[in-house]
Amino acid sequence: MKVLVINCGSSSLKYQLIDSASEEVLAKGLCERIGIDGRLVYQKEGLDKEITEAPMPTHKEAIQMVLDALTNPVSGAISNLSEIEAVGHRIVHGGEKFSGSALVDDAMIEAVAECTELAPLHNPANLIGINVCKELMPGVPMVGCFDTAFHQTMPDYAYLYGIPYEYYEKYKIRKYGFHGTSHSFVSRETAKFLDLDINNSKIIVCHLGNGASISAVLNGKCVDTSMGLTPLAGLVMGTRSGDIDPAVIEYLGHKLGASVEEVLEILNKKSGVLGLSKYLSSDFRDLGEAALNGNMYASIALNVFDYNVVKKIGSYVAAMNGVDAIAFTAGIGENDRFVRAKILDSFGYLGITVDKERNKVRGRNVKISTDDSKVDVVVIPTNEELAICRETVAIVSNTAR
Ligand code: AMP
Numbered sequence: 001m002k003v004l005v006i007n008c009g010s011s012s013l014k015y016q017l018i019d020s021a022s023e024e025v026l027a028k029g030l031c032e033r034i035g036i037d038g039r040l041v042y043q044k045e046g047l048d049k050e051i052t053e054a055p056m057p058t059h060k061e062a063i064q065m066v067l068d069a070l071t072n073p074v075s076g077a078i079s080n081l082s083e084i085e086a087v088g089h090r091i092v093h094g095g096e097k098f099s100g101s102a103l104v105d106d107a108m109i110e111a112v113a114e115c116t117e118l119a120p121l122h123n124p125a126n127l128i129g130i131n132v133c134k135e136l137m138p139g140v141p142m143v144g145c146f147d148t149a150f151h152q153t154m155p156d157y158a159y160l161y162g163i164p165y166e167y168y169e170k171y172k173i174r175k176y177g178f179h180g181t182s183h184s185f186v187s188r189e190t191a192k193f194l195d196l197d198i199n200n201s202k203i204i205v206c207h208l209g210n211g212a213s214i215s216a217v218l219n220g221k222c223v224d225t226s227m228g229l230t231p232l233a234g235l236v237m238g239t240r241s242g243d244i245d246p247a248v249i250e251y252l253g254h255k256l257g258a259s260v261e262e263v264l265e266i267l268n269k270k271s272g273v274l275g276l277s278k279y280l281s282s283d284f285r286d287l288g289e290a291a292l293n294g295n296m297y298a299s300i301a302l303n304v305f306d307y308n309v310v311k312k313i314g315s316y317v318a319a320m321n322g323v324d325a326i327a328f329t330a331g332i333g334e335n336d337r338f339v340r341a342k343i344l345d346s347f348g349y350l351g352i353t354v355d356k357e358r359n360k361v362r363g364r365n366v367k368i369s370t371d372d373s374k375v376d377v378v379v380i381p382t383n384e385e386l387a388i389c390r391e392t393v394a395i396v397s398n399t400a401r
Contacts, residue, residue: 001019001020001021001085001086001393001396001397002017002018002019002020002026002078002083002084002085003017003018003020003084003085003086003087003088003389003392003393004016004017004070004084004086004087004088004133005017005018005087005088005089005090005385005388005389005392006063006087006088006089006090006129006133007089007090007384007385008059008089008090008125008126008128008129009122009125010121010122010124010125011032011033011034011035011036012030012031012032012033012034013030013031013034013059013062013063013066013129014028014029014030014385015028015029015030015031015066016028016385016389017070017077017078017084018385018386018389020389020390020392020393023386023389024045025045025385026044026045026077026078027042027043027044027045027069027070027076027077028043028385029041029042029043029049029066029069031056031062031063031065031066033056034056034057034058034059034061034062035056035057035058037053037055037056038053038054038055038056038057038061038062038065039051039052039053039054039056040052040054040056040062040065040066040069042066042069042075044075044076044077045077047075050069050075052065052069058128059125059128059129059132060132060135060136063129063132063133063136064136067081067136067137070084081137084137084140085140085141085396086140086141086142086143086392086393086396087133087137087140087141087142087143087392088101088142088143088145088388088389088391088392089104089126089129089130089133089142089143089144089145089388090126090145090147090181090384090388091112091123091126091144091145091146091147092119092122092123092126092146092147092148092178093112093115093116093118093119093122093123093146093147093148093176094111094112094115094144094146094147094148094149095111095114095115095118095148095172095176096152096172097111097114097115098111098144098146098148098149098152099149099152099153100149100152101143101144101145101146101149101388101391101392101394101395102143102144102395103141103142103143103144103395103396103399104130104134104141104142104143104144108144109127109130109131112126112127112130112144113127118172118176118229118230119230126144130142130144141396141399143388143391143392143395143396145181145387145388145391145392146180147178147179147180147181148176148177148178148180149180150177150180150181150183150184150215150222151175151176151177151178151180151183151215151222151225152222153221153222153223154175154177154222154223154224154225155223158175158223158224158319159174159175159176160174160175161173161174161175161228161229173229174229175225175227175228175229175233176227176228176229177213177215177222177225177226177227177228178211178213178225178227178231179207179211179213179215179227179330180222181384181387181388181391182205182207182329182330182382182384182387183205183207183213183215183217183222183225184222184387185382185383185384185386185387186205186207186327186329186380186382187203187205187215187217187220187327188220189327189365189380190203190205190325190327190378190380191203191220191325193365193367193378193380194324194325194367194376194378196324196325198219198220199219199220200219201217201218201219201220201324201325202216202217202218202320202321202322202323202324202325203216203217203323203324203325203326203327204216204217204313204316204317204320204323204325204326204327205217205327205329206309206313206326206327206328206329206333206343207329207330207333207382208235208309208328208329208330208331208332208333208336208339209238209330209331209332209333210237210238210239210282210331211231211237211238211240212226212234212235212236212237212238212309212330212332213225213226213227213231213234213235214226214234214235214309214312214313214316215316216316216319216320218320223319223320224316224319226242226312232264232267232268234312235305235308235309235312236271236272236273236276236304236305236308237272237273238272238273238274238282238283239268239269239270239271239272239273239274239275239282240267240268240271240272241267241268241271241272241275242272242308244267249263249264249267252266273287273301273302273304273305274301276297276300276301276304277290277295277297277298277300277301278297280295280297280298280301281298284302284331284332284336284339286298287301287302288302288336288338288339302339302342305339306339306342306343309343310343310346310347313326313343313347314346314347317350323350323375324375324376325375325376325377325378326344326352326375326376326377326378327377327378327379327380328340328368328377328378328379328380329379329380329381329382330382333379334362334363334379334381334382335362337359337360340354340359340368340377340379341354341356341359344377347375350374350375351373351374351375352369352373352374352375352377353369353370353372353373354368354369354370354373354377355367355368355369355370361379362379363381364381365378365379365380365381366378366379
């Protein structure tokens, strides 16, 4: 089955056309600057990237251009749109309504719209993607895959905040967690790779990218995760602060003469390792190099990041009363062996030992712990598009039966 995977942002859109049988990416790319001017990046498997500047006033023109590129007689990956048998959409927030992926129908569209308050930047864009695909590819089954769904198995004592219970009842204020598609994919891949029985396993997934989160996965189900009501919570990230004393918001607002919204903007966009390094960079490659060259603030930023990851992993070992495997994924988790080594240095008490040579391997699943390490540590490249494709095929095939 050929599946088109769509990930709509507010002014951008990423896409992949995947053959679900071979799991081969037939074509992929993105549309940028939607509503500003417009740029399509398209790459057919085995060919160079094509870049086309063209007006994209809305997501409709963007998706139409993607479909035109996919069916282009010269460089297209398919000859006819009817070859696309299903579309999988990434949706950021499903609130408490979705504990798994589901077929897109009117009820889902309504439910996603109701969750807009919880993800005001993302859910409207995701809905536009769904509506435009419905219009341009009528009758093609579509599946919504939620970033929050995998975390819906958390027990109430893990997802509730220590605030009056009525705010949870009235306003659904609780921890939801994000990056769920990645945590689900990587935890399953980890179990498969290490030959663990997923139904009898304790896995900690460290999704360390520009946005970063960690989850505790017990017997294949998420029991805790570091992000919260929004992706601002948890670890110190590229530009996000992660957890802080909530009173900082009022105190800093007072000092700067800034509104709550303005302080939140600082916490989302100017904090994390970017802010800690005195705005040197949010990119770990820059920070690593600067730290090596003696930049004190780059070192401080990296130390704060590493320490936060160490504490979160330790707390999830406690939450699950043990751990069988720790998996690293996403931009930093997959590529930065120095960060991994530094973090893992703190787990001598768990009997973890790292194989220096294995820790240098990149681009594929690899066990980086030694064979006698008491806990397996792996690097598993995440693949959210493939995960969405798999979910889409499973749901469409089930519905067709
Ligand atoms: P992601 O959000 O998963 O795409 O991760 C992006 C982040 O990964 C970048 O901002 C960098 O901090 C980090 N990253 C990417 N490549 C490398 C690398 N080769 N070494 C260290 N960090 C990297």
